[in-house]
Amino acid sequence: MNLNLEISKLKGVGPKTAEALNRCGIYTILDLLLYLPRDYEFINNEFSLEDFIEAEKYSIKCKFISVKSSLRVKNGKNLTTLIFNNGRYEIIGKWFNQPYIKNNFKKDEEVFLLGKVKVVNNRIEMINPIISKNLLQEREIIAKYSLRDAITNKTISKLIHLILDTIKIKENLPINLVKKYNLVSLDDAIRNIHFPESSDALKKSMNRLKFQELFTYSLKLLTIKEHLRNEKQGINFVMTQELSMFKECLPFQLTGAQNRAVREILMDQKRSYPMNRLVQGDVGSGKTIVAFIAAFNVYFNGYQVAFMAPTEILAEQHYQEALKLFEKFNVKVHLLTGSTKTANKNLIKEKLKNGEAAIVIGTHALIEDNVVFSNLGLVITDEQHRFGVNQRGKLINKNQAADVLVMSATPIPRTLALYLYNDLDISIIDELPPGRKKIETEYYNSSNRQQGYYKALEELKKGRQAYIVCPLIEENEKLDLRSIETLYEELKNTYFAGFSVAILHGKMNSKEKEEIMKEFKDGNINVLLATTVIEVGVNVPNASVMIIENAERFGLSQLHQLRGRVGRGQYQSYCILIAKAENNITRKRMEIMTKSNDGFFISEQDMKLRGTGMIFGTKQHGDTGFMIADVLRDGNILRAANIEAGLVYSSSRKEDILIKGEIIKQIEVSEKYICFN
Structure with a gap:
């Protein structure tokens, strides 16, 4: 069976079913085989x-x-x-x-x-x-898939079963690696990930696919790095005299770590091959100003800059900051997002094409095919982990010679970052600007949650503002999580009666979100109830309280990101975690958050706490674009896969050369890191 065959050609798939599968992202037989379960049900009789x-x-x-x-x-x-x-x-x-x-x-x-x-x-x-009336299940472990429209678990399982009955998946890792790490075959892994014979078979299958994914990812990064170094001619930028004037005009002193990062970037800009650098820094460490300094130098060298942010809220915030910083130097900055009005969007695109527009800040709108640059010199992507290699590549392709600067505030242990971003040189900003007050973090069991709200009420009475983060938009009885709508009705009539309370979540359109954030920034809204849409980059100095409901549902790095939304002004700030402490792991996680504000330390503790054991439940879309691997949980697998990929990549063995070529060819076509023939 041809795995690239359209799903509509599969027996039993009619036009309506094919359309519904397409809406799930399933277009081919391969897509269906790699549509991994989101969770598993364990049935015990x-x-x-x-x-x-x-x-x-x-x-x-x-x-x-x-x-x-x-x-x-x-x-x-x-x-x-x-x-x-x-x-x-x-x-x-x-x-x-x-x-x-x-x-x-x-x-x-x-x-x-x-x-x-x-x-x-x-x-x-x-x-x-x-x-x-009968025993409900023949098997003990049932795969559960993300579903849409009329697609059911039964439909997915039936179609996958039909495919697996007619094929045997060919092994595509070097046999010595399969034996060295005691990996199950790729064929067994795919079969058991969908139809687990036992808990042990499922665990081994997940480990095999994680290794496969991280090995393939590492090969792709090595390919990109070699291509950048050996085949692409870069732009030789000089340090302009305006750059020193710009640094002198900044309303604050750069930290030692920021100055070090700036020096490393300017050295890269002088080289003959394109810069490809990651600036990794904790929440509030000042990565954005480092990026703006790099952009400023490129602008005065006569080149254009594209700055891509993951959300419109963050893009708008960067745009406003850039306007203030560059105003004295008459640098024109443009904003291009999905909600930019058509007439203005077309005008910006025309200016980019003819070279009139020099610096453009935007979202995924920047990678559209009809966005053409006259002389793009620098590509900046904020929150690198939210884009992934392929999306980043689309923007880089606007000019292969352009320098690339990526930023991430997601705290990843330094050793893991070296493997995860193997195609990048890394600058780490591990120092917070002077004067930043430590955010006091408190944890309350859900039965005592009112104490957290009383703390928020005290701050509101002082004129401060508060965020309340809720993991869901609608009520979920099964998980027993607080709905943002239910919480809104409760809070506005009890603790925060007399204060202005508003809701912000991802299902709102861009205009609604922008209006609410503007009202919150202007102080017209006292309490903002939000989902994790406010996780990245939102800057409201008057907000001094962050309450996180169902904190046990968030990862430690995500909790740290959310906490970073407060503590951005002159006031003492607080993060209040409300969690159901049903086990020791939850309590330990909350204790780590209360004891430390160091994102890198937190990520290391998170990795130790979670270990490399499996989670029964996989991700369809991870932050890094992985389907099943988790770089924190699977740090040991990442290290091993990266080392082995390096050996295969540099190997002159015929078998390794063929495997490398075949895998790279497949990921260029499918954009997936789990590949097979």
Whole structure:
């Protein structure tokens, strides 16, 4: 079977199903095989109160005894409660908004209930369990996929099964590597990632695919680096006299780390090959001004600068900062985003093409094919981890000779950064500007969350502002997470009655988000409830409190990023973590956040805490573009894969040359790091 065959050609896939699969990002047979599960359900058919695991699902055979009640609870939902017995335990089944459920049973009828088990007041409870007259699952581990439209798990599984029944996937790693690291075959890995035979088989399959992904990623970076050094002629920039004048006009002194980064960048700009440098710095360390200094020098050398940010909010903020910094030198700066009005957008594009526009700041709009530069000299991408190699490459291709400067505030342990960004030289800004007050971080169990809100109320009364971060937009009963809408209604009528409270989330359009952020910056909104859309770069000096609900749902690096939204002014600032501390790991993670403000230390602790053990659940879209690998959790795999990729890349062995060529050819076509024939 040709893996590049369109998905519509697969047996059983009609036009409507093909369209729905396309909307999931599945266009070919290969796309379907690499549509990895987002999670797994572990079905256990043997339940014991003494050793059950809350995270797992159980299929329990029991008898229906009676209807206990059917009533309307305080949130307006109907709750139906039924009593069952399995011979050893009484089981309370509760269903929300399914009043008809009580009519489905006869006295003493035997059924299977499938769901998670809780022990409440020494009683066994199951919330919204699935009901069957037969044993519900033949396998113990069920893959769960991200779904859209009419696509179901059953559809995905059926189609993948159909493909795997007709092919055997060819091994494409050097055999000596497969043996050295005791990796399962690529064929076994793909089969068990979708249809796990056991927990052990799933773990081995995930480790194989992580190695495959990181090995391929490393090969691509080595290819890019060699191409930049050996095949591309760069631009020889000089240090202009305006540059020293610009630095003297800055309203603050650069830190030692910032000066070091600037020197390294200016040295790169003098070289004959294009600069390809990462500036990695903690939240608030001042990476942006370093980038603006580089841009300023390129501008006065007579070249254009493209500065790409991951969100419109951040692009607008950089634009406003650039206008202020460059005003005295009459440097024209333009803003190009998805919401730029068509007439203005066309005008900016025309100016870029004919060389009238020198510095443009924007979002992904900058990588559109019809954005053409006259003489692009420098490409800057902010929050490098949010773009990935391929998106960055589209902007670089506007002029292959241009220098490239990428920035990231995501704290990654220094040793891992060297492997993850192997195509880049690295400058690390590990020093905060003087005068920055340490953000005081406090942690409260969710049962004591009111103490955090009282702290925020104290700050509001002083004239400060507050962020409240919530992980979801809508209520999720299964995860029991607080909805931003529910929280908004609660807070504006209780703790923050009399203050202006607003909501900001990713489902709003760009105009709505911009208006709300402007109102918050101007002080017209006192409390901003937001999802992680405010994670990166938002700068409101008067905001002194950050409350994070369900903090256990965020990674430590993400919590650190969110915390960095406060502490940007002259006032003492606070970050308040509200979490359900159901286990020691959660408590340790919260303690790390309360004890340290050093993002690099936090990321190292996070890696130690999480280790390289597997998570049962994979990512369809990771920050780095990986489908399954996590660079913090899988740091050891990254190191090994990077070293082995380097050996294969430089090898003169015929087998290694063929493997290298085939893998690089495939990733150039598919833009995926898990590749096979």
